[in-house]
Amino acid sequence: MASKDILVLGAGMVGVCTALALRQRGHAVVLVDRQAPGRETSYGNAGIIQREAVQPYAFPREWMAVLRVITRQGNDVHYHPAALASLMPALARYWRESAPDRYAATVAAYSALIRHCLTEHERLIALAGAQDLVRRSGWLQAYRSAAPFDQAARTAMEVARHHGLDCRILDQAGLRATEPAYCGPVAGAIHxxxxxxxVDPGELVSRYAALFSKEGGIFSRGDAATLKQTEGGWTVQTEDGPVEAAEAVIALGPWATTLTRPFGYRFPLFVKRGYHRHYAAEPMPSMPLLDVENGFMLAxxxxxxxxxxxxxxxHHDATPTPIQLQNAERHARVLVRLGAAVEDTPWLGARPCVADMRPIVGRAPRHRSLWFNFGHGHQGFTLGPVTARLLAELMDGEQPFVDARPYDPIRFGA
Incomplete structure (x- = not known):
């Protein structure tokens, strides 16, 4: 296997893991981002490596659920009316791909990646010396009302049996015994x-990036939007000057559309924005809890x-409207002793989503030396090392460890 010069654009979890996987295979790799590694989407999530997330978030198929979103009756989804026209084509396909027969195929493809997330992270955590950041006690999916909890518990047990997962069903007393810090009115939870x-998602990405540098990789601050094709491959402008390489990987998460469109690609990509804020809770819970009915997670x-x-x-760059966070804070104070906010201003980020709920991983159909690894939706933090390995195997012409066809960019046409 000959060594290649490779540019990796994007230093979130997916991009850092991609650069690291390629460097560990002996390639000369330059990782480029405008910010330090792990400072964007990979910083702002709930910090869970979700081995149980074998079913990606589907578009609701029941019209009552859709009507609830349209009329803003819940807190799990919010929307800007001005953005709907531009989002509608991707959302329409998202709805279509969520039909039962199509969704079943997506679950099969998605779970094939998810089942490897712990083992792939475990190897990198050991090499990066990041064990101090890891807790292995799981998380809680909680319900305020009995009927939704009973239905969710039955579904969870079915999913656990089918996919070989470990979950416990906790009633109110069981939840309080397992996690006393959550003391509000809850019917029960799935553990x-x-x-x-x-405990610090951005720091984990930083540790992986430090491992990449330790193993001989180069990180350079630069603007991915300056990527240009040359006779010998690709070039991008950085603070250290232009960097050239034979091949390039776009791993830009929510910014992937901005870079792929000028090269002629029209993927059904959209973003889901999200907010977070830290609070000085006392006592501090030991594990995350999702309040399903009120649309927020505490981590x-x-x-x-x-x-x-x-x-x-x-729209990705629209003015922040943290209505969901305000509502969530009100509900959270009933559930836990939340305390005062740590930051003056909430954090805002975006999740990179594909209408068929599968990441885009593989060679660009029109450019043989250009590769894609983006569109992980809610699970870029979970799947970063997994799709990084997959892409590295594809770039080296090896038989991939999972069937790569469900994630191939060619599925959206050349």
Missing amino acids: WRDPWTI PMQRGLRLTTGAEFA
Whole structure:
């Protein structure tokens, strides 16, 4: 296998892991981002390596659920009316791909990646010396009302049996015994025990990036939008001057559309924005809890108890509207002793989503030396090392460890 010069654009979890996987295979790799590694989307999530997330978030198929979103009756989804026209083509395909027969195929493809997330992260965590960031007690999927809890518990047990997962069903007393810090009125919770939680997601990405540098990789601050094709491959402008390489990987998450469109690609990509804020909770819970009916998650972090919101459909650069966070804070104070906010201003980020709920991983159909690794939706943090390995094997012409066809960019046409 001959060594290649490779540019990797994007230093979130996916991009850092991609650069690291390629460097560990002996390639000369330059990782480029405008910010330090792990400072964007990979910083702002709930910090869970979700081994149980075998079913990606589907578009609701029941019209009552859709009507609830349209009329803004819940807190899990918010939208900007001005953004709907531009989002509608991708959302229409998202709805179509969520039909039962299509969704079943997506679950099969998605779970094939998810089942490897712990083992792939475990190897990197050991090499990066990041064990201090990891908690292995799982997380809680909680319900305020009995009927939704009973239905969710039955579904969870079916999913666990089918996919070989470990979960416990906790009634109110069981939840309080397992996690006394959550003391509000809850009917019960599903305790997903396989996942690992990270007390500082951005720091984990930084540790992986430090490992990349230790192993001879180069990180350079630069603007991915300056990427240009040359006779010998690709070039991008950085603070250290132009960097050239024979091949390039776009791993830009929510910014992938900005870079792929000028090269002629029209993927059904959209973003779901989300907010978080830290609070000085006392006592601090030991594991995350998702309040399903009120659309937020509480995740214990080094900076405090992180309150994260559901999905906001809006233009990526639209003015922040943290309505969901305000509502979530009100509901959270009934559930836990939340304390004062740590930051003056909430954090806002975006999740990179594809209408068929599968990441885009593989060679660009029109450019043989250009590769894609983006569109992981809610699970870029979970799947970063997994799709990085997959892409590295494809770039080296090896038989990939999972069937790569469900994620191939060619599925959207040349």
